[in-house]
Amino acid sequence: MKIRAGYEIAYNCPQPTPMILQLSVHPSRTPDLLSWDRINFKPPLPARTYHDSFGNFCHVITAPEGRLQITADFTIEDSGRTDPVVANAYQHPLAELPPDVLIYLLGSRYCETDRLGDVAWKTFGHLPAGWSLVQAVCDYVHNHITFGYEHADPTMSAWEVYNKRRGVCRDFAHLAITFCRCLNIPARYCTGYLGDIGMPPPYPPGDFAAWMEVYLGGAWHLFDPRNNVPRVGRILMARGRDATDVAIVTSFGLCTMVGFKVITDEIK
Structure with missing residues (x-):
């Protein structure tokens, strides 16, 4: 595909x-580029x-006084497969985690593990560890939050999202990441393109998307609490x-x- x-923009x-x-496209996807992901500036x-x-x-740039337009237009090869599901991926004990993933167990600006730890354990602590636990977190977050672009707030944290029960895709990701970290599952935030390929209309305006990756079974795995389907x-x-x-x-x-448009379309 x-x-x-x-x-x-x-x-x-x-x-x-x-x-x-x-x-720019993440370096891990650079080999899939069919044309250069070149960033252009006007002026x-x-x-x-x-x-x-x-x-x-x-x-790193210095935008000039006045209007700056930033654009890119590229083509990339994709497998055409849905996000993988690895239902038997297991949860590592803390002592077995590689040192480079430990940072993704800690609280961060938008993911207050200290404030949501009790909620996480009361809500999910009785469930079996592993893939099914992460999916349970995603199911909860998907149902707990009402999605709407009118709810976008660049300063809203996971704690606020949990209490206000509304937000956009970044808020779904922040809350799910926080719950996973509270449950000793390393989780990191991801952003990128996600169009409506394979989905029924109507299609909303294009936008960038947010999801998360969790460390299970010796590898990072993708979960999307906003959409909650592969x-x-x-x-x-x-x-x-x-x-x-x-x-x-x-x-x-x-x-x-003053301008924002994102394109993600399959080439037929």
């Missing part, structure tokens, strides 16, 4: 504004690139502890988003 993906800045962009400007501590591809055509962009680490744009000054 071939997928065309990309975006058109625009900002207005009252003064030159430094930014860090995480808009043209230089960008310094680097890989952050989580392995994500980043650009999907086709997912394209990873970045991973981290929570949304702080994978924000598509982090600006160091005042700016206003």
